[in-house]
Amino acid sequence: xxxxxxxxxxxxxxxxxxxxxxxxxxxxxxxxxxxxxxxxxxxxxxxxxxxxxxxxxxxxxxxxxxxxxxxxxxxxxxxxxxxxxxxxxxxxxxxxxxxxxxxxxxxxxxxxxxxxxxxxxxxxxxxxxxxxxxxxxxxxxxxxxxxxxxxxxxxxxxxxxxxxxxxxxxxxxxxxxxxxxxxxxxxxxxxxxxxxxxxxxxxxxxxxxxxxxxxxxxxxxxxxxxxxxxxxxxxxxxxxxxxxxxxxxxxxxxxxxxxxxxxxxxxxxxxxxxxxxxxxxxxxxxxxxxxxxxxxxxxxxxxxxxxxxxxxxxxxxxxxxxxxxxxxxxxxxxxxxxxxxxxxxxxxxxxxxxxxxxxxxxxxxxxxxxxxxxxxxxxxxxxxxxxxxxxxxxxxxxxxxxxxxx
Amino acid sequence: xxxxxxxxxxxxxxxxxxxxxxxxxxxxxxxxxxxxxxxxxxxxxxxxxxxxxxxxxxxxxxxxxxxxxxxxxxxxxxxxxxxxxxxxxxxxxxxxxxxxxxxxxxxxxxxxxxxxxxxxxxxxxxxxxxxxxxxxxxxxxxxxxxxxxxxxxxxxxxxxxxxxxxxxxxxxxxxxxxxxxxxxxxxxxxxxxxxxxxxxxxxxxxxxxxxxxxxxxxxxxxxxxxxxxxxxxxxxxxxxxxxxxxxxxxxxxxxxxxxxxxxxxxxxxxxxxxxxxxxxxxxxxxxxxxxxxxxxxxxxxxxxxxxxxxxxxxxxxxxxxxxxxxxxxxxxxxxxxxxxxxxxxxxxxxxxxxxxxxxxxxxxxxxxxxxxxxxxxxxxxxxxxxxxxxxxxxxxxxxxxxxxxx
Numbered sequence: 132x133x134x135x136x137x138x139x140x141x142x143x144x145x146x147x148x149x150x151x152x153x154x155x156x157x158x159x160x161x162x163x164x165x166x167x168x169x170x171x172x173x174x175x176x177x178x179x180x181x182x183x184x185x186x187x188x189x190x191x192x193x194x195x196x197x198x199x200x201x202x203x204x205x206x207x208x209x210x211x212x213x214x215x216x217x218x219x220x221x222x223x224x225x226x227x228x229x230x231x232x233x234x235x236x237x238x239x240x241x242x243x244x245x246x247x248x249x250x251x252x253x254x255x256x257x258x259x260x261x262x263x264x265x266x267x268x269x270x271x272x273x274x275x276x277x278x279x280x281x282x283x284x285x286x287x288x289x290x291x292x293x294x295x296x297x298x299x300x301x302x303x304x305x306x307x308x309x310x311x312x313x314x315x316x317x318x319x320x321x322x323x324x325x326x327x328x329x330x331x332x333x334x335x336x337x338x339x340x341x342x343x344x345x346x347x348x349x350x351x352x353x354x355x356x357x358x359x360x361x362x363x364x365x366x367x368x369x370x371x372x373x374x375x376x377x378x379x380x381x382x383x384x385x386x387x388x389x390x391x392x393x394x395x396x397x398x399x400x401x402x403x404x405x406x407x408x409x410x411x412x413x414x415x416x417x418x419x420x421x422x423x424x425x426x427x428x429x430x431x432x433x434x435x436x437x438x439x440x441x442x443x444x445x446x447x448x449x450x451x452x453x454x455x456x457x458x459x460x461x462x463x464x465x466x467x468x469x470x471x472x473x474x475x476x477x478x479x480x481x482x483x484x485x486x487x488x489x490x491x492x493x494x495x496x497x498x499x500x501x502x503x504x505x506x507x508x509x510x511x512x513x514x515x516x517x518x519x520x521x522x523x524x525x526x527x528x529x530x531x532x533x534x535x536x537x
Numbered sequence: 538x539x540x541x542x543x544x545x546x547x548x549x550x551x552x553x554x555x556x557x558x559x560x561x562x563x564x565x566x567x568x569x570x571x572x573x574x575x576x577x578x579x580x581x582x583x584x585x586x587x588x589x590x591x592x593x594x595x596x597x598x599x600x601x602x603x604x605x606x607x608x609x610x611x612x613x614x615x616x617x618x619x620x621x622x623x624x625x626x627x628x629x630x631x632x633x634x635x636x637x638x639x640x641x642x643x644x645x646x647x648x649x650x651x652x653x654x655x656x657x658x659x660x661x662x663x664x665x666x667x668x669x670x671x672x673x674x675x676x677x678x679x680x681x682x683x684x685x686x687x688x689x690x691x692x693x694x695x696x697x698x699x700x701x702x703x704x705x706x707x708x709x710x711x712x713x714x715x716x717x718x719x720x721x722x723x724x725x726x727x728x729x730x731x732x733x734x735x736x737x738x739x740x741x742x743x744x745x746x747x748x749x750x751x752x753x754x755x756x757x758x759x760x761x762x763x764x765x766x767x768x769x770x771x772x773x774x775x776x777x778x779x780x781x782x783x784x785x786x787x788x789x790x791x792x793x794x795x796x797x798x799x800x801x802x803x804x805x806x807x808x809x810x811x812x813x814x815x816x817x818x819x820x821x822x823x824x825x826x827x828x829x830x831x832x833x834x835x836x837x838x839x840x841x842x843x844x845x846x847x848x849x850x851x852x853x854x855x856x857x858x859x860x861x862x863x864x865x866x867x868x869x870x871x872x873x874x875x876x877x878x879x880x881x882x883x884x885x886x887x888x889x890x891x892x893x894x895x896x897x898x899x900x901x902x903x904x905x906x907x908x909x910x911x912x913x914x915x916x917x918x919x920x921x922x923x924x925x926x927x928x929x930x931x932x933x934x935x936x937x938x939x940x941x942x943x
Contacts, residue, residue: 146575148565149750149759152558155580159554169552174561174578188594287922344555353555402836408822409815412836416814419889419923421838428836430808430818436833436875469842483825516693517825 134305136167137193139185140174141201141210142284154199154289161293163355164313165301167195177201182213190217190277195301200284202267204246210281211270215254218272222252225259228268235266257281260296264288271300278304312362314354316369318376319385319530326350329372337361347519348526349385378533385529386414392536393424393473398502400532401469402428403440403461405452406479406495411525426469431461437478440464453478453490455508458498462508466500473536474500475528476508481520495524499531540711542573543599545591546580547607547616548690560605560695567699569761570719571707573601583607588619596623596683601707606690608673610652616687617676621660624678628658631665634674641672663687666702670694677706684710718768720760722775724782725791725936732756735778743767753925754932755791784939791935792820798942799830799879804908806938807875808834809846809867811858812885812901817931832875837867843884846870859884859896861914864904868914872906879942880906881934882914887926901930905937 138155145152155172162169170193175181182201189196201210215222229251236243253259253270260269260282267283269292280297282289318326323345335341339362340355352369356362370377378388393400404411412428415421431437434452438444441464442457450456461476479495486492493513500506509531513523544561551558561578568575576599581587588607595602607616621628635657642649659665659676666675666688673689675698686703688695724732729751741747745768746761758775762768776783784794799806810817818834821827837843840858844850847870848863856862867882885901892898899919906912915937919929 140578144748144750145562146565146578147569147748147759148562148567148575149748149757151562152578156551156554156557159552161554163553169554170582172546172552172558172578172580176576342550342553342555344550351555353553401842404815407819408827408831409810409818409834409836410822412815413813413819413927416816416836416838417924417927419887421814422891425814425838427838427842428815430815430822430834430836432822432828432831432833433875436807439874468845469839481825485828518823519693521819521823 133166133168134194135170135192136162136195136197137171137173137189138169139182139189139196139198140172140284141177141182141198141213142174143176145174145200146176153286154284157286157290158197158199158293162197165305166355167305177207177209179209179213179216182210183216186214186217186279190279194276195278195280195305198279198281199289202250202269202281202283204244204249204266208249211249211252211254214257214272214279214281218254218256220255223255225251225253225268228259231261232266260292260300262288262292263295264291269296271297273304312356312359314352314356314362314366314369315379315381316352316373316377317379317381317383317385318350318352318373319348319378319526319533321350321373321376323350326352326373326376330368331372334365334368334372337365339365347522348530378537384414384418385526385533387418389529389533389536390415390418390421390424392533394420396536398472398536399424399426399470400473400475401426401465401471402475402477402528403465404428404430404477405432405437405461406481407477407521407525407528408432408481410521411475411477411528414525414529426471429465429468437461440468451490453480453494453496455496455498455510458496459500459506459508460498462498462500463504463506472502473532474498474506475532476500476506477524477528479511479520479524481517481524483517493520495520495527497524497528497531499535501535539572539574540600541576541598542568542601542603543577543579543595544575545588545595545602545604546578546690547583547588547604547619548580549582551580551606552582559692560690563692563696564603564605564699568603571711572761573711583613583615585615585619585622588616589622592620592623592685596685600682601684601686601711604685604687605695608656608675608687608689610650610655610672614655617655617658617660620663620678620685620687624660624662626661629661631657631659631674634665637667638672666698666706668694668698669701670697675702677703679710718762718765720758720762720768720772720775721785721787722758722779722783723755723785723787723789723791724757724779725755725784725932725939727756727779727782729756732758732779732782736774737778740771740774740778743771745771753921753928754936784943790820790824791932791939793824795935795939795942796821796824796827796830798939800826802942804878804942805830805832805876806879806881807832807871807877808881808883808934809871810834810836810883811838811843811867812887813883813927813931813934814838814887816927817881817883817934820931820935832877835871835874843867846874857896859886859900859902861902861904861916864902865906865912865914866904868904868906869910869912878908879938880904880912881938882906882912883930883934885917885926885930887923887930889923899926901926901933903930903934903937905941907941
């Protein structure tokens with residue numbers, strides 16, 4: 132029987148949509164991965180009474196509740212008070228925590244602001260959880276049946292505290308229960324329906340949690356299985372039926388997989404982008420250590436820039452800026468100019484403007500130049516808004532490269 | 538008295554954090570802007586009983602409830618059933634809706650799959666809401682006191698349906714109540730504490746909702762005021778105290794503001810990026826119509842590419858790749874090469890590797906070349922992880938350009 136978990140986010144800015152609640156997604160992912168069944172996310176306003184009420188309501192249904200946000204120093208941060216009110220205990224002041232904060236400010240040559248004194252208070256029945264990455268103190272409250280964990284809402288602090296101080300608490304309390312194994316398979320160049328078709332009906336004859344998540348140009352499968360036997364059988368089936376499309380058995384993005392392969396093979400890459408406008412280069416350089424294989428890129432947005440890169444004006448006149456010939460030439464030229472092993476060229480119409488009946492919005496040509504000095508080009512028609520066309524095109528370019536080097 | 542609204546998202550994939558709930562943020566923002574008080578977000582699993590229970594619980598507290606997700610054709614989509622169960626009504630089949638779906642499939646030369654028949658059912662007491670952007674039918678249920686709106690969870694469909702078919706329903710039911718005025722001010726190059734300091738204590742002597750939202754390199758203020766008098770006084774105060782930092786009085790991003798200015802002045806732009814790896818170019822080209830002013834960019838990741846761009850090897854030897862001189866030269870070279878009015882050059886250390894005591898991770902030089910053929914460079918030290926340093930550097934580059942052209 133899985134332990135159940137719930138997430139309670141505190142903050143008017145979340146209710147009003149001024150911030151996207153990535154914290155809830157992070158906790159949902161981590162807790163599910165650990166083997167919790169996440170049964171509820173809730174968001175409530177910065178109100179002591181609202182926090183007290185929602186926490187009580189959720190604790191009736193969940194074993195572990197994670198309260199996020201409202202732990203700052205300003206008067207509208209009342210999570211401490213709301214949680215204490217639920218347990219009907221006072222807040223207590225922690226000298227050591229306050230001295231820790233004083234040291235922290237001293238290190239930056241500052242005196243501790245009076246407001247920050249609030250950060251040293253926590254509910255009497257709680258254990259403080261030290262935050263190495265900020266001033267907001269977290270805390271955990273354990274009863275015979277339940278667990279309440281309060282964490283700051285700043286995503287970077289929440290994440291690092293989760294791995295630092297929360298995981299040990301969870302392992303200690305739920306260690307025996309958290310049995311389930313997590314399987315991840317990331318695929319490129321296949322649609323969600325096709326993944327389901329390939330897996331087939333018999334795939335689902337066994338007891339496991341199955342999730343399938345499409346994103347522009349890729350699909351991710353996540354599976355939770357209690358039994359080791361089921362886990363390995365399921366993994367064998369997935370490998371057998373989808374191997375040719377799977378680029379990672381973990382959460383590594385395709386750009387990261389390509390980075391690993393190119394480094395291993397001591398090959399380099401350069402890209403020339405038109406309609407993706409730098410998105411492909413930024414996907415590649417988002418991975419640290421890209422300098423080991425990524426020579427650079429050109430955003431050849433204007434025809435003039437394409438010519439400078441070495442695309443003959445005649446080629447553009449004869450076939451148009453958006454053509455297989457120009458895509459291939461962009462790949463060849465950037466490879467040569469930047470002296471790389473591989474070159475990618477992208478040209479297309481991201482929209483909303485610039486489309487025609489012959490060359491509609493979403494039409495994208497992707498060229499790939501290989502170490503042998505040759506180039507190929509592929510034609511694609513992507514649907515969606517501008518940012519979707521750009522995202523699908525960048526992802527498809529990575530897919531073509533991956534197919535060529537894997 | 539503001540009408541209250543609540544958001545109920547349906548889906549295990551949300552609970553498990555496999556998708557970030559951007560829909561809740563979108564609705565929170567739109568509903569707040571319209572003048573609703575958003576009192577709750579909740580997420581529940583794909584279970585008819587869970588939907589029925591949560592909907593009933595939320596309807597006791599909110600005037601309008603927006604149920605998202607679980608309207609797809611597969612058997613695990615049970616929002617229709619859950620909502621109907623709460624109102625204790627059967628589902629009814631809509632011939633016109635089914636014919637609409639048949640036409641839709643026909644247009645793509647397909648026969649309608651049997652599963653999709655489910656998409657033509659909705660609760661007997663509901664009005665269907667047509668989805669021009671997908672097959673999932675939405676619906677609205679109006680009682681004397683309450684309003685329930687069900688929308689598909691696909692973000693693109695949700696957004697377009699909100700403006701298409703939901704807004705009219707809200708205006709009709711709540712028109713008189715939705716009085717509050719929304720004020721937005723976006724600022725670059727100023728920190729959250731400095732904005733608060735400049736606004737001063739007296740600023741908050743009037744009755745209005747105030748929100749301040751920092752993002753890498755910028756701060757956004759959002760204010761809701763019931764009274765027109767308060768609204769204009771507040772706006773005057775903000776203008777007087779922060780004018781020099783405000784780049785937009787609406788949600789337009791800085792890249793969009795720069796696009797407007799450059800188009801108006803008939804000037805063009807080219808960028809040469811190192812540590813931001815294409816992020817700056819992609820921010821600029823994310824705005825449609827960028828081709829009117831954006832010549833292109835170079836991602837000069839490798840020293841070799843910097844040289845090719847026209848940065849003398851000696852300059853790199855004397856001052857290092859990460860230096861004010863190289864940043865300025867990158868700006869000059871790319872401006873010249875791409876024949877643009879302005880050129881931006883960025884060189885720095887995004888980390889996590891590559892830092893030293895003299896040149897630590899986060900050190901970034903930004904160069905700006907102007908139509909007079911001159912260039913300046915600024916030195917910055919950005920904190921945070923790799924993606925944060927990249928985001929702050931790209932934003933700061935836009936800020937320098939904006940200061941020069943506004």
